[in-house]
Amino acid sequence: MITKEQKRIRKYLWAKKSQTKKRVDRNGDPIEFNLTIACVETLLEKAGITYDDVGSYRGMYCLTRINDIGPYNVENCRYRTNLQNHSEWWDNLTEEQKEEHREAGRVAGAALGG
Numbered sequence: 001m002i003t004k005e006q007k008r009i010r011k012y013l014w015a016k017k018s019q020t021k022k023r024v025d026r027n028g029d030p031i032e033f034n035l036t037i038a039c040v041e042t043l044l045e046k047a048g049i050t051y052d053d054v055g056s057y058r059g060m061y062c063l064t065r066i067n068d069i070g071p072y073n074v075e076n077c078r079y080r081t082n083l084q085n086h087s088e089w090w091d092n093l094t095e096e097q098k099e100e101h102r103e104a105g106r107v108a109g110a111a112l113g114g
Contacts, residue, residue, distance in 0.1 A: 008051055009040050033071065046079075049061055
């Protein structure tokens, strides 16, 4: 019998899998999604967290791929805080990409009157 938490994980997996369709990783390769409820439970246990710790708020955890490359599978994924994930993403950008993001932030700030 499936538990209440497993039902929540199944819903989360469906959403995550839908988000990855037609996306590519940093190398330009299609992103495969190969996680099951059991895989997520393994990753949560490995991280020492529960599904209640997963979310988009500060201090919460998100499912990440190592260096944003490769498939979503148990060998290539881990749970990290949102801040850790963002920091890793930023560190993997080229200087040119970082400048593009800085400029986009300046333009958005100016548009908001900042």
